[in-house]
Amino acid sequence: MSRKKTSRSKGARAHAASAASALPSANGPRLHARRPSAPAPRRRPAGPSSPVGPYSTVAVISTDIAFKVMLVGDSGVGKTCLLVHFKDRVFLAGIFIATVGINFRNKVLDVDGMKVKLQRWDTAGQEQFRSLLWRCLWCQVPICPHHSKASFDNIPAWLSEIQEHAQHDTVLMLLGNKVDSTQEHEVKGEDGEKLAKEYRLPFMETSVKTGLNVDLAFTAIAKELKQHSMMAPSEAHFWLHDYVKREGRGGSCCRP
Numbered sequence: 001m002s003r004k005k006t007s008r009s010k011g012a013r014a015h016a017a018s019a020a021s022a023l024p025s026a027n028g029p030r031l032h033a034r035r036p037s038a039p040a041p042r043r044r045p046a047g048p049s050s051p052v053g054p055y056s057t058v059a060v061i062s063t064d065i066a067f068k069v070m071l072v073g074d075s076g077v078g079k080t081c082l083l084v085h086f087k088d089r090v091f092l093a094g095i096f097i098a099t100v101g102i103n104f105r106n107k108v109l110d111v112d113g114m115k116v117k118l119q120r121w122d123t124a125g126q127e128q129f130r131s132l133l134w135r136c137l138w139c140q141v142p143i144c145p146h147h148s149k150a151s152f153d154n155i156p157a158w159l160s161e162i163q164e165h166a167q168h169d170t171v172l173m174l175l176g177n178k179v180d181s182t183q184e185h186e187v188k189g190e191d192g193e194k195l196a197k198e199y200r201l202p203f204m205e206t207s208v209k210t211g212l213n214v215d216l217a218f219t220a221i222a223k224e225l226k227q228h229s230m231m232a233p234s235e236a237h238f239w240l241h242d243y244v245k246r247e248g249r250g251g252s253c254c255r256p
């Protein structure tokens with residue numbers, strides 16, 4: 001639990017500040033203007049072996065487009081739980097088995113009539129695993145829980161790392177997880193919102209325990225990614241920030 005990144009150097013934080021200033025303005029170009037001419041290739045991921053064993057049944061689901069998404073943040077912030085809840089609608093209450101290596105889970109969403117596959121990667125906090133993935137990701141979601149100031153304080157360093165290694169047009173969204181927690185909230189929703197504004201990121205409070213905004217977070221990501229790769233000139237523009245504000249429930253990020 002204590003494999004936190006609290007020891008990040010002042011240099012990293014300074015870099016984070018400069019990374020923030022490097023982000024485009026809210027009214028300027030969007031964070032992620034990638035618009036490939038062809039849909040993302042549906043290749044089997046390179047590197048780590050598939051979790052599908054030799055005796056597993058493989059269901060082949062035809063999808064129109066596929067994207068790699070990764071949740072990032074300190075150990076214990078709820079990355080695995082978010083992924084598991086989104087896929088299987090269960091909350092791993094009180095179960096904390098630190099992720100070792102890399103896992104991934106697929107989920108196909110129907111986004112405006114198109115099948116969008118989100119391939120969600122779950123990594124342990126170790127650098128060597130993340131560095132395998134940085135460059136092929138389409139979306140990164142830094143997370144901090146409401147009751148952990150240390151995790152919150154590390155978000156700029158995570159953002160800095162993303163800025164440094166990931167593709168420049170990676171979709172980003174900030175999540176404040178465990179909003180249900182009865183522990184004293186060292187971090188208020190307003191703090192998360194303020195930080196998100198500073199980095200010009202959409203922000204949402206989530207709770208895997210109650211399910212608050214979990215599906216919405218992934219649906220918003222899927223919509224945004226779909227737009228990046230497929231938007232036809234006649235199609236209405238999808239605004240991630242607006243969608244999150246409009247559809248989110250509870251918390252300071254969203255309407256009541």
Ligand SMILES: Nc1nc2c(ncn2[C@@H]2O[C@H](COP(=O)(O)OP(=O)(O)OP(=O)(O)O)[C@@H](O)[C@H]2O)c(=O)[nH]1
Nearest residue numbers: 075076077078079080081094098099178207208209
């Ligand atoms: N109350 C509450 N607890 C949560 C929530 N999300 C996760 N947890 C708990 O937080 C602990 C850690 O969750 P994980 O999903 O394993 O954390 P992680 O970020 O994947 O951790 P690593 O695998 O070490 O990187 C578990 O005991 C979960 O039950 C939430 O929304 N609310």
